[in-house]
Amino acid sequence: MNDLWTNRLSEYIDGDLDNEERVALEAHLAACGSCYATLAELRQVVARAQSLKDSSPPTDLWPDIRARLTPGRRPGVERARRFSFSVPQLLAASIVLALLSAGGMWIGLRSTKPTVTANQNVTSPPPDYTLAYASRWRTSTDAAVTELEEALTRNQGQLDTATVRVLRQNLAVIDRAIAQAQRALKRDPGSNYLNLHLANTMRQKIELLRRANALAAGQS
Amino acid sequence: MPRQVLEDTLTADSIGADTALAASGDPSAFERLYRSHVARIHTLVRRMLDADETDDVTQEVFIRAWQKLSTFRGESAFGTWLHRLAVNVVLARRKSVGVERGRFITEDEPLDGATGRRETPELSLDFEEALARLPEGARQVFVLHDVEGYRHDEIARMLGVVPGTSKSQLHHARMALRRHLDR
Numbered sequence: 001m002n003d004l005w006t007n008r009l010s011e012y013i014d015g016d017l018d019n020e021e022r023v024a025l026e027a028h029l030a031a032c033g034s035c036y037a038t039l040a041e042l043r044q045v046v047a048r049a050q051s052l053k054d055s056s057p058p059t060d061l062w063p064d065i066r067a068r069l070t071p072g073r074r075p076g077v078e079r080a081r082r083f084s085f086s087v088p089q090l091l092a093a094s095i096v097l098a099l100l101s102a103g104g105m106w107i108g109l110r111s112t113k114p115t116v117t118a119n120q121n122v123t124s125p126p127p128d129y130t131l132a133y134a135s136r137w138r139t140s141t142d143a144a145v146t147e148l149e150e151a152l153t154r155n156q157g158q159l160d161t162a163t164v165r166v167l168r169q170n171l172a173v174i175d176r177a178i179a180q181a182q183r184a185l186k187r188d189p190g191s192n193y194l195n196l197h198l199a200n201t202m203r204q205k206i207e208l209l210r211r212a213n214a215l216a217a218g219q220s
Numbered sequence: 221m222p223r224q225v226l227e228d229t230l231t232a233d234s235i236g237a238d239t240a241l242a243a244s245g246d247p248s249a250f251e252r253l254y255r256s257h258v259a260r261i262h263t264l265v266r267r268m269l270d271a272d273e274t275d276d277v278t279q280e281v282f283i284r285a286w287q288k289l290s291t292f293r294g295e296s297a298f299g300t301w302l303h304r305l306a307v308n309v310v311l312a313r314r315k316s317v318g319v320e321r322g323r324f325i326t327e328d329e330p331l332d333g334a335t336g337r338r339e340t341p342e343l344s345l346d347f348e349e350a351l352a353r354l355p356e357g358a359r360q361v362f363v364l365h366d367v368e369g370y371r372h373d374e375i376a377r378m379l380g381v382v383p384g385t386s387k388s389q390l391h392h393a394r395m396a397l398r399r400h401l402d403r
Contacts (some may be wrong), residue, residue, distance in 0.1 A: 010391035016372075041398035048347055048401060049366035054263040061262075062254055065282045069247055153244075166234065173237035180244065211293055 003032070010040050013046060051089045141202045150211035155216035167212050239298045243289040250289075254282055257299055261306050267351060267363045268310045277313055281306045309362070311378055314356070350400035354393055361386050362393035 005028045011017050012025050029036050157198050181198040235256060239247035261281055266274040285302055292301050351359060360379065364370040365386070372390075376383040 007388070007391060010394055011387060016387065037396075038398070041401065042394050043403050045394045046366055048397075049362070052348070052367055054259040056259040057262045057275060057278065059275070061279050061282075062251060062257065065279050066247060066251065068283050069250070069286050093314070095254045170237065172235050173234060173241065176241060176246075177237065216279065 003035065005029075005032070005035055006038060009035065009042055012039070013042055072146060088205065141199070141206065144206055145202065145209065148206060148213060151213050152209055154217070155213055158216040159212075163215075167208070174201060174208065177201050178205070230350070235298055236294070239289070239292065240296075242286070243292065250286055253285075253298065253302075257302055260299070261302065264303065264363070264368070265310055266304055267367065268307075268360050269313065269356075271352065273313070277309060280313075281309050284309060285336070303368075307368075307378065310360075314360075333343075347397065347400050350397055355398060357381075358389040358393040358396075361389040365390050388390075 005025055008017065008021065008025060012022065017025060029039065152167075156167075159167070178198065178201050181201055185195065185198060235253065238249040238252045242253055258278070262274060262278045265277045265281065269277060281302070285305055288305065292298065351362065354362065357379065361375055364375045364378070365372065370378075370387040372383040375386045377384070
């Protein structure tokens with residue numbers, strides 16, 4: 001059954017009626033069983049829509065997609081790139097990697113028993129970072145990374161396997177980013193930007209390793 | 221649930237790092253992004269277009285994403301950006317094939333005709349099947365609003381209609397679909 005109010009029921013559900021209309025509709029609902037029942041059904045439709053599940057395609061579409069990607073590089077940026085990736089992309093990588101420390105902040109805050117105390121002076125490049133001491137800073141950072149990786153190998157038994165797996169995946173991603181930056185630096189060793197990017201990427205690796213170790217300590 | 225939070229955080233970080241790597245031209249990183257997002261995109265496309273177009277358009281979405289990754293600035297999650305891109309590809313597809321007639325349910329159109337009568341349980345349609353039988357315009361409004369959470373003003377802009385049309389099509393779609401809640 002339809003009446004003048006039936007077509008307003010969805011707006012009522014979505015809160016799109018003004019106050020006067022809402023009051024009038026609610027008065028109508030109190031007297032109209034048909035509209036009342038329809039309203040309940042429409043609410044079920046909305047709930048059903050919100051509970052629908054996603055499903056994977058029946059066939060793997062990746063091979064066809066992969067065949068249509070420009071090998072190794074994306075169209076449109078190939079000519080402009082001097083390094084293995086462009087400055088805007090490096091910026092994007094820096095932003096993404098910065099999430100690692102922000103996302104893991106809570107781990108450090110809740111840790112009370114850190115088992116590793118790597119040199120605190122290597123966590124960030126100096127604010128007036130220049131090429132003059134880039135290599136010196138990286139040498140001390142390499143030492144801290146080695147120390148933390150060894151500690152993680154010792155402590156990871158305190159973490160569940162799924163956490164360790166995701167941690168290792170993230171470390172592998174960071175390692176690839178470091179390797180790319182190092183390759184780019186070989187081509188352009190005088191680039192302040194690339195040196196700073198590499199330093200920041202290594203700093204993020206240290207942050208992740210520290211927090212993983214802190215979490216492992218908290219589980220023991 | 222600290223461990224779950226950690227896993228969620230690291231998974232998000234992993235997607236973020238893969239996005240950066242893919243933007244630098246790494247197809248392996250892009251494949252990982254594809255694997256983690258294809259179900260959501262394929263389902264969105266299937267619900268908004270005809271079934272026989274779904275695979276082609278899904279592929280088109282990911283190829284466009286690969287080409288446009290340099291424009292992704294990280295202001296939203298990669299998944300949100302990809303989803304919006306998919307909606308744009310779907311709507312552009314609709315325009316390119318000139319699908320205009322029969323897009324929307326008219327006021328006097330019998331709703332049962334759009335989704336099939338539920339006269340017996342055996343003949344009733346699955347909710348998703350009933351959704352697929354709605355006229356394309358009404359189906360897209362329903363999917364965008366009730367499934368994907370877009371607002372009427374956003375939908376109206378995307379579809380090139382006024383918000384009132386979006387609201388009325390949504391209501392008609394819901395009215396038709398309420399007959400197929402049982403299965």
